[in-house]
Amino acid sequence: MIDNMLCSKSHEYVYEKDGNYCIGLTDFAIEQLGDIVFVELPEVGSYYSKGEIFGTVESVKAASELYMPVSGKIIETNEKLIEKPELLNEEPFDGMWLIKISSDSFNEDIGDLTDYNKYKEEVE
Amino acid sequence: MVKRTFLYDEHLKLNAKMVDFAGWEMPVQYHSIIEEHNNVRKNAGIFDVSHMGEIFVSGKESLNFIQYLVPQNIEKLTDGKAMYCQLTNTNGGIVDDLLVYKLKDTNYLLVVNASRVENDYEWIIKNKNSFDVIIENKSDIYSMIAIQGPKASDIIEKAGLIKEEQPKTLCIKETSLFDSKIYISRTGYTGEDGFEIIMKNEDAVKFWNLILKAGEKYNLLPVGLGARDTLRLEAAMSLYGNELNETTTPIEANLSWSVDKNKKENYIGKKVIESQLANGTEKKLIAFKMIERAIARHEYEIMYNNENIGKVTSGGFAPSLGFNIGLGYIKTNKNLKNGDIIQIMVRNKLYNAQITNKNFIIKHNKGN
Incomplete structure (x- = not known):
């Protein structure tokens, strides 16, 4: 389990890795969605502000939009999820990040995020 | 108040995720919608469809009365047969879609959508006029279980009803299974072969568990409303509230095959439906x-x-x-x-x- 993971109320997580940040969807959100059949991710190089919609994850049941937990520039997207969205159900959630970003405002943006354990207590 | 079927506790035991559907707390999935879906296509699935409604129509003029309610020609039904129909309003709009079963002689069973039971019952009563019929909404005393998929017939045989005694496609039978009286029909909402069994509420848990047991070696799995929806969508079957509603006619809904173009008897909405058949929509x-x-x-x-x-x-x-x-x-x-x-x-x-x-x-x- 990644120990510096922070989670948003809209069920995205973010953690620091090698000076950049990985953003993904929490296990709780994935469990709620059920079988995931579609993932739409942003263009590399584009910039999104905290709270902005950066992509979509759709399960058999429903579409769920993804919100930036912190502001930043997209430096990488997890391309294998485009072809195999079901990996989100099959693989450990903390390894299946959706996007990697660089961020100058990480420390200012995390005020409303909670650590994973506290997040789990709140949602369950 | 959200209603629960008599199988509610069984769903919880099977770890179902429950959702509100048409005023009922129903299982949307037990494990995975995709797995449940694929298993119905490959083996078989068991569904709790107790939320659906059962309205019985009997009496001297039941045939004429139902003829007045639907664009299909019910006269063609012989004992033990079913027809897919719609209840239509004066504009030809669909009040509900349903299966009309001719049980025997003047006794008919209408199986209607959960979301429309009260509405249908009122509609039918309202249009009774002077018809000499008895209309009984028995939705609250019956439960319904569907078994769908290529292994369904084997499972029903294993449960005690040999293939020779099983109803044929679009037929219904009144019989006994597990020492209880049931109606069993060869119908469904998945595009697969399968059965729907109507039993008294107090027998529902027994049937659910005994059929699950009979289906063990055929890989029978419980299936929730999530896969019920993906299965019917692949079979291009309409869902009331999505494809069908009171402002849409059977002709617009691509259901002309279930409208008798030569029907002599009058029925509610006939004028609009005939005009659409002649002039398009x-x-x-x-x-x-x-x-x-x-x-x-x-x-x-x-x-x-x-x-x-x-x-x-x-x-x-x-x-x-x-x-x-x-x-x-x-x-x-x-x-x-x-x-x-x-x-x-x-x-x-x-x-x-x-x-x-x-x-x-x-x-x-x-x-x-």
């Missing part, structure tokens, strides 16, 4: 498959040459096909036909889709 239901990678969902706009021509009524991923499909209404004035390309507006972007015939899958629920 302004909108029609189409099926489509997504060409580009996007999922069309209920209420999304359908576009053609940058013009809005309709709306999606149902859409999603089709597990048996591996691509995304949908149903929707479009205006008929563009003369669009199978093979033509339309666009679906998904989150403010247009994605190409192709109009197809409604045979997404090969259906196995016809003739046997």
Whole structure:
């Protein structure tokens, strides 16, 4: 389990890795969605502000939009999820990040995020 | 108050995820919608459909009365047979879609949608006029379990009803199983062969568990409403509230096959329906498959040459096909036909889709 993971109320997580940040969807959100059949991710190089919609994850049941937990520039997207969205159900959630970003405002943006354990207590 | 079927505790024991559907707390999935879906196509699934309604019509004039309620020709029904019908209003709009079973002589059973039971019952009472009939809504005393899939017949045989005694497609039988009286019909909502069993509420748990046991060696699995929806969508079967409503006629809904064009008897909505049969309609239901990678969902706009021509009524991923499909209404004035390309507006972007015939899958629920 990644120990510096922070989670948003809209069920995205973010953690620091090698000076950049990985953003993904929490296990709780994935469990709620059920079988995931579609993932739409942003263009590399584009910039999104905290709270902005950066992509979509759709399960058999429903579409769920993804919100930036912190502001930043997209430096990488997890391309294998485009072809195999079901990996989100099959693989450990903390390894299946959706996007990697660089961020100058990480420390200012995390005020409303909670650590994973506290997040789990709140949602369950 | 949200209602619970008599199988509620069984669903919880099977770790079902429960949701509110048409005023009922129902299982949406037990494990995975896709797995449940695929298992119905490959083996078989058992569904709690106790939320559906059972309205019995009997009495001297029951035939004439039902003839007055539906565009189908019920006179063609012999004892033990079923017909897919709609209750129509004076504008030809669909009050509900249903199966009409002729049990015996003047006794009919109408199996109606959960969301429409009260409404249908009131509608039927309201239109009784001077017909000499008895109308009984027995939805509260009956439960219903569906067993669907290529192994369904084997499972029912293992449960105690040998194949020779099983009803044929679109037929119903009153018989005994597990020492209880039931109605068993060869009908369903998945495009597969299968059965629907109507039993008294107090027998529901027994049936559920004994059928699950009989199905063990055939890989029978419980299936929730999630897969029920993907299965019916692949079979291009309409869902009341999505494809069908009071402002849509059976002709618009591509259900002309269930309208008797030569019916002599009057029925509610006949004038409008006959006029549409002769002159066409302004909108029609189409099926489509997504060409580009996007999922069309209920209420999304359908576009053609940058013009809005309709709306999606149902859409999603089709597990048996591996691509995304949908149903929707479009205006008929563009003369669009199978093979033509339309666009679906998904989150403010247009994605190409192709109009197809409604045979997404090969259906196995016809003739046997």
